[in-house]
Amino acid sequence: MPDPFFADGPSDFLTLDQLREMTGLQFMQKLVDGEVPTTTLARSLNYRVSKAEAGRVEVLGCPGHEQTNAFGGVHGGWYGAVLDTCMTCAIITGLPRGQYQTTLEYKINMIRAIPLGAEVIGIGEIDHLGRSTGVARGEIRGVQDGRLYATGSATCFVMGAPLD
Numbered sequence: 001m002p003d004p005f006f007a008d009g010p011s012d013f014l015t016l017d018q019l020r021e022m023t024g025l026q027f028m029q030k031l032v033d034g035e036v037p038t039t040t041l042a043r044s045l046n047y048r049v050s051k052a053e054a055g056r057v058e059v060l061g062c063p064g065h066e067q068t069n070a071f072g073g074v075h076g077g078w079y080g081a082v083l084d085t086c087m088t089c090a091i092i093t094g095l096p097r098g099q100y101q102t103t104l105e106y107k108i109n110m111i112r113a114i115p116l117g118a119e120v121i122g123i124g125e126i127d128h129l130g131r132s133t134g135v136a137r138g139e140i141r142g143v144q145d146g147r148l149y150a151t152g153s154a155t156c157f158v159m160g161a162p163l164d
Contacts, residue, residue: 002034004048012037016100020160024095028052045081047122049089057089059122060143063114074114083108083138083152086124091134091156094126098163101134106154112147119143124154132158 007013014036019027030036032052042048047061061082069075084106091101114120124138134156140149 001032001050004031004038004042005034005036006040006043007037019100020098020163023097023164024092024099024101025052025054028057028089028093039085041081042085045078047082047085049085050121052089052093054093055090055126057086057093057124059086059089059124060119061122062117062119064116068116072116074116076108076110079110079114079140079150080106080108080152082120082122082140083124083150084154086122087136087138087152087154088124088156090124090126090136090138091129091154091158094129094134095158096162096164099158099160101156101158104133104155104157106152108150108152110150112149114140114142114149120149127153130158134158 029052031038047059050060051058063074063078067078088103120140121143122140124136126136128135136154138152
């Protein structure tokens with residue numbers, strides 16, 4: 001798996017016109033391959049989009065001390081960022097050329113604490129993709145033990161007109 005490409009500044013990101021020239025799945029595969037910039041938040045939160053296929057995206061992460069709350073546990077925002085990323089990116093994989101999306105809302109349920117230093121996988125899958133909204137579900141599991149740490153759901157606003 002290639003290293004992620006992180007933007008150094010706003011000019012590194014693709015323009016909306018460039019984004020609209022490829023399908024969402026093409027864009028996500030380029031992101032996984034390090035050909036287009038990934039979310040810059042992923043660098044500071046120590047996670048990466050690791051796999052993208054139609055209707056499904058996987059994110060690998062390993063929370064460390066830098067991602068803790070005031071009590072020394074993994075901050076709830078870390079769970080939220082990983083789940084928001086895998087769920088909304090799953091929606092992106094279903095978009096035709098010309099369309100793009102943004103998160104309207106997401107919800108997470110933290111089931112148990114992720115141990116610091118444990119590698120986890122976030123999996124997002126499309127439940128519904130319509131003309132103006134997309135809905136996805138997600139979960140975070142331990143890579144080594146398969147334990148379920150959190151679940152989530154997201155609704156995205158789909159914008160733009162399909163070009164195909």
